[in-house]
Amino acid sequence: MREGLIAVVGDKDSVLAFKAVGVDVYAVSDEVEAANTVHALARTYSVIFVTEQVALWADAYIKRYRSRPYPVIVPIPAADGGTGLGMKLIKENIEKAIGADIFVDKEEK
Amino acid sequence: MAKLNVNPTRMELRLLKNRLRTAVRGHKLLKDKSDEMIRRFMLYVKENRRLREEVEVELKAAMKSFMLARAVSSDDALEEAVSMPGTRAMLKASSKSEMSVEVPVFDVSIVGDEKYPYSFASVTGELDGSIASLSELIPKLLKLAEVEKTCNLLADEIEKNRRRVNALEYVMIPQLEETIKYITMKLDENERGATTRLMKVKAMLEQQKENGQ
Numbered sequence: 001m002r003e004g005l006i007a008v009v010g011d012k013d014s015v016l017a018f019k020a021v022g023v024d025v026y027a028v029s030d031e032v033e034a035a036n037t038v039h040a041l042a043r044t045y046s047v048i049f050v051t052e053q054v055a056l057w058a059d060a061y062i063k064r065y066r067s068r069p070y071p072v073i074v075p076i077p078a079a080d081g082g083t084g085l086g087m088k089l090i091k092e093n094i095e096k097a098i099g100a101d102i103f104v105d106k107e108e109k
Numbered sequence: 110m111a112k113l114n115v116n117p118t119r120m121e122l123r124l125l126k127n128r129l130r131t132a133v134r135g136h137k138l139l140k141d142k143s144d145e146m147i148r149r150f151m152l153y154v155k156e157n158r159r160l161r162e163e164v165e166v167e168l169k170a171a172m173k174s175f176m177l178a179r180a181v182s183s184d185d186a187l188e189e190a191v192s193m194p195g196t197r198a199m200l201k202a203s204s205k206s207e208m209s210v211e212v213p214v215f216d217v218s219i220v221g222d223e224k225y226p227y228s229f230a231s232v233t234g235e236l237d238g239s240i241a242s243l244s245e246l247i248p249k250l251l252k253l254a255e256v257e258k259t260c261n262l263l264a265d266e267i268e269k270n271r272r273r274v275n276a277l278e279y280v281m282i283p284q285l286e287e288t289i290k291y292i293t294m295k296l297d298e299n300e301r302g303a304t305t306r307l308m309k310v311k312a313m314l315e316q317q318k319e320n321g322q
Contacts, residue, residue, distance in 0.1 A: 006198055006251070016188070017175040020236075021244040022197035022219070046202040047215070047254050067265050069204050069211045072258045076250070077165050079172040086161050090154065090260070097150050097264040 007041050009034065010051030014079040018049075031057040038062065042071045051078035052085040112288040117295035125292065129285040136277040143270045146208050150263045157260050160253045164246065171242040178235035190227035190236065196220065198247050210266045212259040215251045219244065 008018040012027040019025040026041065028034045034050075034057035041048055042061065048071055055062060055075040062073050075085050115121045179187055201216035225237055 006200055006247075013176065013179070014172060016179075016191060017172060017239055017243055020191035020194055020240045021247060022194040023247070046200060046213070047251060049250065049254075066261055069213045069258065069262065070202065072213055072254045074250070074254045074257055077169055077172075079176055086165065087158075090157055090161065090257075093260050093264040094154055097147065097267040 005045045006047045006049070007045040008049045009037050009041065009054050010049075010076075010078055011053065014051050023049075028054060028057075034058045035061055038073070042073075046070050046072065048073045049076050050074070051076060052083050053078060055085060111284065112291050113284055115288060115292070117292045119296065122289065122292045122296070125285055125289050129282065129289060132277055132281050132285060136274060136282065139270060139274045139277065142208065143267065143274055146263060146267050146270065149208060150260065150267060153256055153260045153263060157253070157256045160249065160256060164249055164253050167242065167246050167249070171239050171246060174235045174242070175239040178233050178239060181233045181235065186232060187236070190232045191240075196244065200251065207259060207263065208266070210262050212262055213255055215255050217248050217251050219247070 005024065007024045007026060008015045009026045009028060011029065015025045015027055024045070026037050028037050034054045038048065038050065038054070038058040038061045042065055050058065050062075050073060052075050055073075065071055065073055075089070077083075077086075113125075115125070182190075197220050199218045199220050201218070203214050203216070204211050205214050206212075225240065227236075
């Protein structure tokens, strides 16, 4: 059991809105900052939402926590629209578990 | 397939037969586990896709209205408005075992009832809408986090399990079977050797007897 804290990391435009709903917010603007922030937060927070840009920047750290139950790091689309990273990760999971993406047909329809 | 490097003795044969039994049983169990894990994984993945699609649409809408609010009022006013939130999202994070994989479980509660902790005079109405939809979205976001992590962990475990099943099926079990076959043949050969030797000795003794008489 760990203390349940939620954080959001991303560019200022995207994360400011979360501040109003009572979630801890960390604004970052470049790659080094993003990686350091995610790394530092991973110790204390159980859920970290990151914008897709930050997810790309801090990829090395995020991969490290992927196989552990905590912290849960979830990419969310930023204010300027999503890049489909979240869906890509789901696809990767399916391919890993089953060997092929069996939802391909559904998407094409 | 290479056989194991063992002495062809009865004791070794017995040990190997026991190992083979365990390996076959383990293989069956792991295969069943793999089937069940894939079944559950499919359920989770479907939910994951559905949740993510929903969340992405809703989040984009909420952020859009926030951007609009930002465009209308000044940066300072907006930052001031959201700097002292009246609510706080609290989380009880525990974990449960899903097919013996440790997965997170969240229990969300929003404390505080002042949804809009700012003066309505200083900011526009878009902010209200954006914050309302965002705070409604928080439980869904956390559900997404939970399901996505579960999918991640299950996928890892399924991959690991598949390796184990394959190792048993294509390496361990054939190796053991081969070795058991080798030992049985060797033992049979020895036995036949012993029988012929006895027959030979008997024949030689009878020959001697005849010659002596």
